[in-house]
Amino acid sequence: MNKFTFRGGVHPPYNKITSNKKIEALPLPEVLYVPLSQHAGKPAKPLVKRGDVVKKGQKIGEADGFISANIHAPTSGKVKSIMEHPHPVFLENVPTVIIEADGDDTWFDGYGERKDWQERTREEIINDVKEAGIVGLGGAAFPSHVKLSPPPEKKIDTVIINGAECEPYLTADDRLMQERPEDMLWGARLIKRAVGAEKVYIAIEDNKPKAINSIQDALREFDDIELRVVKTKYPEGAEKQLIKALTGREVPRGGLPMDVGCLVHNAGTSIAIYEAVRFGKPLIERVLTLSGSGAQGKGNYLVRIGTQFSYIVGKTGGTSGDIKKVIMGGPMMGISQYSLDVPVIKGTSGILLFTSKEVKFHEPYPCIRCSRCVSVCPMGLLPLILVDLVKYGRLEIAKEQYGLLDCIECGSCAYICPSHIPHVQWIKYGKSELRRKK
Amino acid sequence: MKANERLFTISVSPHLTTEEDVKKIMWNTVISLIPPAAFGIYIFGLYSLLLIITSVVFSVLTEAVFLKARNKNWRQCFDGSAVITGILLALTLPPKFPLWGIAIGAAFAISFGKQIFGGIGQNIFNPALVGRAFLMAAFPVESTTWTAPKGVDTFTGATPLANWKFNHIMTPYKDLFLGNISGSLGETSVIAILIGGAFLLYKKYIDWRLPLSYVGTVFVLGGIFWLINPHKYPDPLFHILAGGLMLGAVYMITDMVTSPITPRGRVIYGIIAGVFVILIRLFAGYPEGVMFSILLVNMIRPWIDRAIKPNILGEVKK
Numbered sequence: 001m002n003k004f005t006f007r008g009g010v011h012p013p014y015n016k017i018t019s020n021k022k023i024e025a026l027p028l029p030e031v032l033y034v035p036l037s038q039h040a041g042k043p044a045k046p047l048v049k050r051g052d053v054v055k056k057g058q059k060i061g062e063a064d065g066f067i068s069a070n071i072h073a074p075t076s077g078k079v080k081s082i083m084e085h086p087h088p089v090f091l092e093n094v095p096t097v098i099i100e101a102d103g104d105d106t107w108f109d110g111y112g113e114r115k116d117w118q119e120r121t122r123e124e125i126i127n128d129v130k131e132a133g134i135v136g137l138g139g140a141a142f143p144s145h146v147k148l149s150p151p152p153e154k155k156i157d158t159v160i161i162n163g164a165e166c167e168p169y170l171t172a173d174d175r176l177m178q179e180r181p182e183d184m185l186w187g188a189r190l191i192k193r194a195v196g197a198e199k200v201y202i203a204i205e206d207n208k209p210k211a212i213n214s215i216q217d218a219l220r221e222f223d224d225i226e227l228r229v230v231k232t233k234y235p236e237g238a239e240k241q242l243i244k245a246l247t248g249r250e251v252p253r254g255g256l257p258m259d260v261g262c263l264v265h266n267a268g269t270s271i272a273i274y275e276a277v278r279f280g281k282p283l284i285e286r287v288l289t290l291s292g293s294g295a296q297g298k299g300n301y302l303v304r305i306g307t308q309f310s311y312i313v314g315k316t317g318g319t320s321g322d323i324k325k326v327i328m329g330g331p332m333m334g335i336s337q338y339s340l341d342v343p344v345i346k347g348t349s350g351i352l353l354f355t356s357k358e359v360k361f362h363e364p365y366p367c368i369r370c371s372r373c374v375s376v377c378p379m380g381l382l383p384l385i386l387v388d389l390v391k392y393g394r395l396e397i398a399k400e401q402y403g404l405l406d407c408i409e410c411g412s413c414a415y416i417c418p419s420h421i422p423h424v425q426w427i428k429y430g431k432s433e434l435r436r437k438k
Numbered sequence: 439m440k441a442n443e444r445l446f447t448i449s450v451s452p453h454l455t456t457e458e459d460v461k462k463i464m465w466n467t468v469i470s471l472i473p474p475a476a477f478g479i480y481i482f483g484l485y486s487l488l489l490i491i492t493s494v495v496f497s498v499l500t501e502a503v504f505l506k507a508r509n510k511n512w513r514q515c516f517d518g519s520a521v522i523t524g525i526l527l528a529l530t531l532p533p534k535f536p537l538w539g540i541a542i543g544a545a546f547a548i549s550f551g552k553q554i555f556g557g558i559g560q561n562i563f564n565p566a567l568v569g570r571a572f573l574m575a576a577f578p579v580e581s582t583t584w585t586a587p588k589g590v591d592t593f594t595g596a597t598p599l600a601n602w603k604f605n606h607i608m609t610p611y612k613d614l615f616l617g618n619i620s621g622s623l624g625e626t627s628v629i630a631i632l633i634g635g636a637f638l639l640y641k642k643y644i645d646w647r648l649p650l651s652y653v654g655t656v657f658v659l660g661g662i663f664w665l666i667n668p669h670k671y672p673d674p675l676f677h678i679l680a681g682g683l684m685l686g687a688v689y690m691i692t693d694m695v696t697s698p699i700t701p702r703g704r705v706i707y708g709i710i711a712g713v714f715v716i717l718i719r720l721f722a723g724y725p726e727g728v729m730f731s732i733l734l735v736n737m738i739r740p741w742i743d744r745a746i747k748p749n750i751l752g753e754v755k756k
């Protein structure tokens with residue numbers, strides 16, 4: 001089979017140790033912490049107040065504006081309070097709905113299979129997705145209904161379902177593709193209908209033979225969808241790189257996939273969309289990977305949004321060894337955490353517990369101009385120059401001549417650097433300085 | 439779990455890094471220098487070893503002194519980069535060069551070739567070649583007094599390039615390739631240098647574009663002149679086998695710090711350097727052109743890096 005790929009990239013140790021671990025649903029915790037901001041864009045406006053009784057799947061936060069997303073109660077129970085609580089993405093505490101579960105887990109009234117789900121129209125699908133509060137589950141958490149509603153002048157001809165899962169350790173999408181291939185393909189078909197595309201590709205990295213087989217089998221019933229095996233290389237699953245690999249099209253600088261007629265949704269998101277359309281099920285739970293040498297119960301778990309990390313770690317056998325780092329997401333782009341008190345949000349693709357086995361301290365060394373960062377940059381940037389320019393405050397030059405804003409913060413440069421220079425830290429800092437100066 | 443609060447390290451992604459570091463790169467490069475160094479010692483005698491050791495010791499010592507003076511961690515002198523400079527300097531000198539001379543050269547190479555620019559990674563010129571050029575100016579006689587290898591009977595000990603230029607004698611290819619000829623300590627054996635180069639390529643420490651464009655240009659341009667006048671100009675094979683070209687192509691034009699950072703920039707860099715080699719060899723009063731060719735491209739390298747950038751993904755193509 002022809003394998004597709006992009007230019008640049010790195011091969012970190014993949015450590016997909018949980019690829020054979022069946023998805024396991026964790027028992028319901030007693031208390032859930034549901035932040036009103038779990039997505040790119042504006043936080044949702046709370047619809048409940050302290051003391052309110054809520055049902056599972058009931059909307060408790062209303063999207064505030066177009067780029068925002070609804071928030072739903074992950075289980076039935078009572079709203080204990082709405083207060084500031086630690087969040088895995090933001091450094092400060094953010095408004096969070098705290099729900100005491102009643103243990104009955106009763107669905108809200110609108111839940112249930114729709115007879116016409118296979119025939120839902122484009123408007124209905126987009127509305128279902130919007131109501132369900134679905135956001136990109138790969139980590140970026142961009143509201144999905146926004147992606148499904150491009151302006152009329154942007155015609156989308158190609159939908160790509162991203163099952164590359166190029167981040168090391170993470171296997172949630174891998175498992176979903178192994179266990180629920182039909183659901184994912186149905187999601188893909190619905191997405192295709194929603195945007196009126198001609199082609200749908202499922203992209204999977206070649207290090208997931210089981211997922212590839214399972215999708216291949218399921219595809220017999222879906223002749224409108226094509227499987228595309230991509231090379232295992234980080235960041236193969238980055239939107240722009242994947243589009244380039246599969247279609248040869250380059251998303252213009254500063255542009256979006258729809259500018260080249262493409263739409264990319266993650267494999268997990270595709271299943272969420274299927275569930276929203278078929279059952280009217282809001283996004284109240286997700287599959288995540290718990291891994292890293294510090295995790296006793298390495299595996300893939302179905303957990304409710306709002307479950308504290310500490311609960312998941314506790315329920316799966318606790319920690320082993322001295323935990324040095326807790327990461328939400330993958331090791332290349334994930335966010336390190338102060339504590340395990342933070343809750344799972346819609347974008348939590350994994351929880352990694354790293355001990356000294358994975359966390360190595362390297363004294364930074366001067367740049368030796370080896371240019372490895374240049375050869376691995378998937379965007380074609382010069383990371384070593386960007387670092388210098390940001391360091392010396394020459395942000396305009398960095399932006400205008402060296403593409404500072406084109407950096408996707410994939411971390412390939414910092415990963416490969418023999419001098420262990422924290423490029424991404426400098427680049428993020430440079431971007432935020434640019435924003436501040438505007 | 440509460441007890442663990444705030445115990446975790448916070449840092450910006452990525453949370454994984456490669457196992458490779460500067461020390462490993464530098465010391466592996468030192469290993470790659472063993473074949474030409476060992477061959478030099480084998481054909482020119484143990485004095486050559488003494489020369490290499492002296493050069494290395496004074497390089498590292500100078501590095502340590504500067505690091506200390508600049509309030510840096512002086513242990514960085516053992517990162518291997520000064521050792522490389524020391525060995526390279528020795529390999530470019532005549533095998534009977536005075537020890538005190540190479541000591542001065544090594545100190546000069548590190549101080550004026552590297553540390554005054556700000557230390558590792560900051561230098562514009564290849565430090566070993568800075569040292570070599572200095573010795574060339576300061577000790578013109580010692581720098582050009584060649585000795586024949588042990589047991590080889592050439593009447594003057596002149597190098598193949600000098601023999602061609604001044605005595606109109608051509609050295610057989612086989613000797614050039616194996617290295618049983620007179621010349622600088624580490625430049626005579628093409629095969630030994632290629633072994634070291636193969637190791638560097640395998641380790642991905644050097645980009646093949648650099649030696650290829652450099653040697654390729656010398657071959658093509660040398661070939662053109664040879665076709666024009668085969669009696670006056672040497673053939674292209676002689677050009678690439680004789681003198682310090684191979685040593686320069688494998689170990690010097692490839693120097694990470696002083697060569698361009700982009701693939702296209704490197705090709706341009708190699709071509710310009712190759713042109714310089716031919717111009718100097720054929721039209722200057724000096725038989726060898728490698729050292730100056732590389733120092734000259736070192737000088738224009740910052741300009742190449744500013745002018746040649748990779749295409750950013752999604753850039754509008756003209």
Ligand code: SF4
Pocket residue numbers: 366367368369370371372373374383384413416417418419420421
């Ligand atoms: S990888 Fe690191 S040492 Fe090499 S050029 Fe880039 S910043 Fe410099």
Ligand code: SF4
Pocket residue numbers: 376377378379380381382383406407408409410411412413414423424427
């Ligand atoms: S510069 Fe940005 S896009 Fe390029 S490798 Fe580094 S993090 Fe990735």
